Amino acid sequence: MADEQQTDKPQVLRDTDDDARRLARTLVRGARYMALAVLDPETGFPSASRALTGTDVDGVPVILVSSLSGHTKGLVADPRCSLLAGEPGKGDPLAHPRITVQCLAEGVVRDTPEHARVRQRFLDRHPKAALYADFGDFRLFRITPQGASLNGGFGRAYMLTGSDLVIPEPGTTTEWLDLQEKLKNMPEQAKKIAARLGTENGKNWRFGGVDRAGIDLIAGDFQLRHEFDLLAESPQAVLDYVFEIANIR
Structure with missing residues (x-):
C-alpha cells in the first residue's frame, strides 16, 4: 500500500533535458550580477549579498570582491556558497525562470596566467570595475557549480x-582571448545579431564575452546571452558564425 501511495504522488521534478540545461546556462552566463549566499564565519548563519558576476572560458562564474567584505571573509572560511540568477518581469515574480546554484569558491592567485585570463574576461563584461580591480584588497574567485x-x-x-x-x-x-579582442572591435555585428535575436537594436551593442557555448551581448546595463545550438569547434568557427548571422537579411 505504501508503494502504491508513493506512486500516486504527483511528480514535482521534471527529467532534466537539453532545453533545461540550455535555460540554466543562459540564466547563469547571462547574469550581470547574482545574489551570493555564504556562511557567516562568526555566526554560522547564511548571509546573502549581491555580486557582479562574469564567467570564465569554461562557463564557471567568477566574482571580484573586496577582502574587507563579509561575504569574502565567508568564502575564505568556508568555500561552500550559492548563487541565485534570474530576473523577474511583469506579473508574478515566481512565474519567471530562476536558478539556484550550489558552488565551491576558489580564489584566483594573482600574477598567474589564470588570473590574467579571468581578470580580462571580467573587465570585458564590467569595464567600470577596472577602477578598483587591481586594488590590493580586491580578489577574484571562481565559483564552481556542484549542483x-x-x-x-x-x-x-x-x-x-x-x-x-x-x-x-x-x-x-x-x-x-584573441577572439574576444577581435569581437570587441565589431560593434556593428553585435548590433545586427541583437536585432536578429529580437532585441531592441537602437542601443550601442557590443560583445562582452565569448566561449564555445555562446556569446554575450551588452548594451549599457542590459546583457543578453546567446547560446549556440552546438559547442563551437574553434574560435574561427565562432567568428564565421558571427559574420553569417550578422549578414542574414
Whole structure:
C-alpha cells in the first residue's frame, strides 16, 4: 500500500533535458550580477549579498570582491556558497525562470596566467570595475557549480549537476582571448545579431564575452546571452558564425 501511495504522488521534478540545461546556462552566463549566499564565519548563519558576476572560458562564474567584505571573509572560511540568477518581469515574480546554484569558491592567485585570463574576461563584461580591480584588497574567485535547482516557471522544476553548467574542453585560452579582442572591435555585428535575436537594436551593442557555448551581448546595463545550438569547434568557427548571422537579411 505504501508503494502504491508513493506512486500516486504527483511528480514535482521534471527529467532534466537539453532545453533545461540550455535555460540554466543562459540564466547563469547571462547574469550581470547574482545574489551570493555564504556562511557567516562568526555566526554560522547564511548571509546573502549581491555580486557582479562574469564567467570564465569554461562557463564557471567568477566574482571580484573586496577582502574587507563579509561575504569574502565567508568564502575564505568556508568555500561552500550559492548563487541565485534570474530576473523577474511583469506579473508574478515566481512565474519567471530562476536558478539556484550550489558552488565551491576558489580564489584566483594573482600574477598567474589564470588570473590574467579571468581578470580580462571580467573587465570585458564590467569595464567600470577596472577602477578598483587591481586594488590590493580586491580578489577574484571562481565559483564552481556542484549542483543546481532550476525553476523555469510554474510546473517546470529540474535538478542539475555541476557538469550541466560547465563547458567541456573549453579550448586553448589564448585563442579564445584573441577572439574576444577581435569581437570587441565589431560593434556593428553585435548590433545586427541583437536585432536578429529580437532585441531592441537602437542601443550601442557590443560583445562582452565569448566561449564555445555562446556569446554575450551588452548594451549599457542590459546583457543578453546567446547560446549556440552546438559547442563551437574553434574560435574561427565562432567568428564565421558571427559574420553569417550578422549578414542574414
